[in-house]
Amino acid sequence: MIMNNTKISQFLLLGLPIPPEYQHLFYTLFLAMYLTTVLGNLIIIILILLDSHLHTPMYFFLSNLSFSDLCFSSVTMPKLLQSMQSQDTSIPYAGCLTQMYFFDLFGDLEVFLLVVMAYDRYVAICLPLHYTSIMSPKFCVCVVLVSWVFTVLYSMLHTILMARLSFCEDNVIRHFFCDISALLKLACSDIYINELMIFILGAPLIVIPFLLIVLSYVRIVFSILKVSSTRAIHKVFSTCGSHLSVVSLFYGTIIGLYLCPSANTFTAKEASMAMMYTVVTPMLNPFIYSMRNKDIKEALIKVLIKKISL
Numbered sequence: 001m002i003m004n005n006t007k008i009s010q011f012l013l014l015g016l017p018i019p020p021e022y023q024h025l026f027y028t029l030f031l032a033m034y035l036t037t038v039l040g041n042l043i044i045i046i047l048i049l050l051d052s053h054l055h056t057p058m059y060f061f062l063s064n065l066s067f068s069d070l071c072f073s074s075v076t077m078p079k080l081l082q083s084m085q086s087q088d089t090s091i092p093y094a095g096c097l098t099q100m101y102f103f104d105l106f107g108d109l110e111v112f113l114l115v116v117m118a119y120d121r122y123v124a125i126c127l128p129l130h131y132t133s134i135m136s137p138k139f140c141v142c143v144v145l146v147s148w149v150f151t152v153l154y155s156m157l158h159t160i161l162m163a164r165l166s167f168c169e170d171n172v173i174r175h176f177f178c179d180i181s182a183l184l185k186l187a188c189s190d191i192y193i194n195e196l197m198i199f200i201l202g203a204p205l206i207v208i209p210f211l212l213i214v215l216s217y218v219r220i221v222f223s224i225l226k227v228s229s230t231r232a233i234h235k236v237f238s239t240c241g242s243h244l245s246v247v248s249l250f251y252g253t254i255i256g257l258y259l260c261p262s263a264n265t266f267t268a269k270e271a272s273m274a275m276m277y278t279v280v281t282p283m284l285n286p287f288i289y290s291m292r293n294k295d296i297k298e299a300l301i302k303v304l305i306k307k308i309s310l
Contacts, residue, residue, distance in 0.1 A: 008093065008167050008168070008171045009092065009093055010090045010091060010092050010093055010096075010171065011090070011091050011093065011096050011167075011171045011172070011173050011178065011186075012089050012090055012091075012171055012172045012173065013079075013083060013089045013090075013091055013173050013175065013176055013177065013178075014089070014172055014173060014174045014175060014176070015080070015083055015084070015089055015176050016080075016176050016271050016275075017267070017268045017271055023084055026084070027081065027084045027085060030077065030080065030081060030084070030279070031081055033279055033280070033283050034073060034077040034078075034081065034279070034283075036283050037069065037070065037073045037077075037279070037282045037283040038070060038073075038074070040283065040285075040286030040287060040290075041066040041067070041069050041070040041282065041285070041286050042066075042070065043286065043300070044062065044063065044066040044286045044289065044290070044296070045063050045066050045067060045070075046303075047296060047299045047300060047303065048060075048062065048063040048299075049063070050299070050303060051299040051302065051303075053295065053298075053299070054295060054296075054299055057120055057135040057137075057140045058117070058120055058121075058124070059295070060140050060144075061113055061116055061117045061120060061140070061144070062117070062289060064113055064144055065110065065113045065114070065117065065246075065285065066285065066286065068106050068109045068110045068113060069110070069281075069282035069285050069286075070282070071102070071106045072103070072106035072107060072110060072278065072282055073278065073279060073282040073283070075099060075102045075103045075106060075177070076099070076103065076176070076177040076278050076279075077278075077279060079091065079099065079177065080176050080177070083176075091178065093167075096173075096178040096183070097159055097162060097163060097178070099177060099178045100158070100159060100162065100178040100179070100180055100183065101155050101156065101158075101159040102155075103177065103178070103179070104151075104154070104155040104158055104159075104180065105151050105152060105154075105155040106151075108150075108151040108154055108155065108205060109147060109148065109151045110250065111205060111206070111209050112147035112150070112151065112209065113144075113147065114209065114213060114243075114246065114247055114250065115209040115212050115213055116143050116144070116147070117243055118212065118213040118216040118217065118243065118247070119212075119216055120135060121216065121217075121220065121240050121243060122216040122217075122219055122220055123135055125220050125223055125224075125240075126219055126220060126223045154201065154205070157197065157201075158180060158194070158197065158198075161193060161194045161197060162180065162183060162184075162194065165184075165187040165189050165191065165194070166187065166188050166189040167186055167187060167188065168188040169188075170186050171186065172186075173186065175274070176271070176274070177278070179274075180198070206251075206254065206255070210251055210255075213247055213251075217240070217244065220240060242288050242289050242293060245288050246281070246284075246285055246288055246289075249276070249277070249280070249281045249284065250277055250281050253273045253274075253276040253277040253281075254277055256273055257270060257273045257274060257277075
């Protein structure tokens with residue numbers, strides 16, 4: 001039986017290191033970014049649902065990535081905006097653990113989806129004749145379903161382990177959301193099991209998918225080098241470029257923030273890096289995919305023409 005010995009009922013989020021005179025400016029900026037994230041990812045999801053030409057494995061994974069991005073940003077941004085508007089930085093104990101759970105869930109789900117999308121591109125470019133048989137609808141659904149199940153269980157494990165800890169006097173979370181590492185720094189009970197699970201499960205969850213993505217693209221590059229056609233090479237790069245951009249943005253900031261942590265203080269540099277993968281990346285993903293993707297552009301034009309003609 002898990003005993004929750006916490007002596008506090010709420011936490012206080014330190015928030016972002018923004019001078020008071022710039023609070024309204026940044027509030028407007030973050031609100032615009034969040035609304036853009038929601039609208040952009042919803043458009044991607046709706047286009048893929050409406051256009052039968054986009055009912056392929058690549059766009060099936062992209063629709064799941066857009067849904068993950070939308071939810072991932074929604075876990076942290078509404079609370080940040082509310083805190084900036086009302087100056088109330090408190091968050092209930094249960095609310096904090098709930099935020100941590102969903103943040104881990106959708107963050108980890110994004111990691112798995114990026115790996116699956118890299119594998120999809122590898123099969124499409126390196127094994128084109130076997131693409132249909134390998135990336136069958138059943139396989140795609142199973143892969144996404146397994147990703148969901150694993151991330152739900154993984155996030156639940158960390159939330160349960162966090163719930164067993166005691167939190168005493170210091171209840172100021174040095175972050176703008178309930179990050180697991182920031183919470184562990186406040187615990188006044190033994191966090192050995194928590195840290196062990198992060199090391200055993202968390203580190204491989206970041207490193208192994210990243211290595212698999214790198215391996216996929218190394219294989220893709222070698223395949224490209226064998227092709228003499230400039231047109232074919234351009235097509236491959238335009239297909240993979242968007243995915244590589246997303247991977248670089250997402251992994252670059254996460255590796256810098258979590259694998260190279262600083263002291264207990266929450267610096268402006270750390271805040272910027274955290275904002276990059278929690279807010280900026282989910283906002284940019286729809287633009288990266290739509291601007292570099294002919295199929296998405298055509299689907300959008302079709303929907304707009306259909307809407308105008310009604």
